[in-house]
Every structure is written in C-alpha cells, then in structure tokens.
Amino acid sequence: MGNPFNTTTKLLAGSLLVLSPAFADAAGLGKLSVLSALGQPLKAEIDVVALEKGELDSLTARIPEPEAFARAGVEYSSVAAQIRAVVERRGDGRAVISLKTQQPVDEPFVDVLVELDSANGRLVRQYTFLLDPVGYKGPEPAVASPTVVAQPAPAAEAPAATPITPEPAPAAAAAAPAPAAAPAAESAAEQTYQVKAGDTLSRIAEAHRPQDVTLQQMLVALQRANEDAFINRNMNLLRVGKILRIP
Structure with a gap:
C-alpha cells in the first residue's frame, strides 16, 4: 500500500x-x-x-x-x-x-x-x-540469498601404501529381511473454521493467510471455496455457524 x-x-x-x-x-x-x-x-x-x-x-x-x-x-x-x-x-x-x-x-x-x-x-x-486495513502493505518480497560456490578442497597427499594380508572370508550370514516400506504419509486434514457472531471475512482471512499470500488473495480464495457460506453470495454477509474450508 x-x-x-x-x-x-x-x-x-x-x-x-x-x-x-x-x-x-x-x-x-x-x-x-x-x-x-x-x-x-x-x-x-x-x-x-x-x-x-x-x-x-x-x-x-x-x-x-x-x-x-x-x-x-x-x-x-x-x-x-x-x-x-x-x-x-x-x-x-x-x-x-x-x-x-x-x-x-x-x-x-x-x-x-x-x-x-x-x-x-x-x-x-x-x-x-x-478495501485494505489501514497500514496494510502485503507480504514483503523474498530477498534472494547470495549464491555460494563451493570450492574444491586441495587434494591431500596420498600416504604410502601398506601391503594388506587378506583375511579368510567369514561364513555367509543369513540375509536379513528387507525393512518394510513406510506407508505414505496421509494428506493433512482439511483446515476449517466455524463462523462466530461478529466475525468478518477480512478478519478470518488475516488470521489464516500464509505469509506469501496477500489479504486480497486470501479473501477471494475463501469466498470461492465457501460460496454457500454467504447470504446472497455477498462477501459481507457471512452465515453464523457455517463451517468454512480454509484453502
């Protein structure tokens, strides 16, 4: 702003x-x-x-x-x-x-x-x-960190080779069973919010928006995801008690 x-x-x-x-x-x-x-x-x-x-x-x-x-x-x-x-x-x-x-x-x-x-x-x-709240500026643009180029380490001087006498191979151990694959993580449960008396869409949006999302984007996303939560589809007329899906 x-x-x-x-x-x-x-x-x-x-x-x-x-x-x-x-x-x-x-x-x-x-x-x-x-x-x-x-x-x-x-x-x-x-x-x-x-x-x-x-x-x-x-x-x-x-x-x-x-x-x-x-x-x-x-x-x-x-x-x-x-x-x-x-x-x-x-x-x-x-x-x-x-x-x-x-x-x-x-x-x-x-x-x-x-x-x-x-x-x-x-x-x-x-x-x-x-209409934005007074003083609202939206999320700050991300600042790119300087890229650090890894320099190759100087090669260490190889030590003199020492002859190694091979030891007899141990008896083959029984193959251990492969560990069972971990089950895929279940998708996170859908986040919801129940509308209370006195709530406004802008207040709900501000409380739940990610840092990289503007208030305007969150307001529109909430309205599109919950069209049945508004009287006559008016964004200023939230139905008290309605469960909102938080995108």
Missing part, C-alpha cells in the same frame, strides 16, 4: 450490464483504483476510456437507483447509497469518475453499479473492489 494507500487496481469484477448501440464507439469505463482504506471515507477512481473529441463536456456519472441494482442481481448496500460519482478532468487530459463517500466504510467489499451517460448513450458497469 503506497502513499499511504495502494493505488494498484483492485478490480475483481467489472461486468458490462447495459450498452446502447450508439455507445459502441464512444467513451467506456476502464480500471478501478482504490485510494482509501478500510474504516475511512471511500475514495476511488474509474478511468474513462475511448473518449471522442468534445465528448467529455457531455459526460455525467452516477450510481443508479435501487431498481437498477435489483434488475442486475446486485445488492443495493448502504455503502452504495452513500457514494457520489462525478466525472473529473485530470491535468494530463485524462477523464476519471471520482467515487466518494462522506462516512467511513467498514465493509471490506463494496459492490457498485456505475452509470456513465453522454450524448452518445448510456453505459452501466458493475465493479467489486476490496
């Missing part, structure tokens, strides 16, 4: 929902960049792409009404209700849709429909993105 938040795209899903024919060669919605952290007012940007000359002045953006969310099968959350979407022009000529809330966002996942309107038509796209 840099400066201090991770501006790397956190786009997990960006589904095109509505595209009018006139919009096919006009402005579109690109990547989503998250600029805030969990527990802070939301701040994010969506790139506006494929702008035609003079089209920017006609662009407007908004979060659609709850009915549009229902038609798309997306929950209209309290966070979605707070978000304000505004088209902004950057100094380098780019256009972005700025997404902001006044209140802090305490849900690690946010599902949003974003509508972009222009003189050429209307475009609606679904975005799902993650």
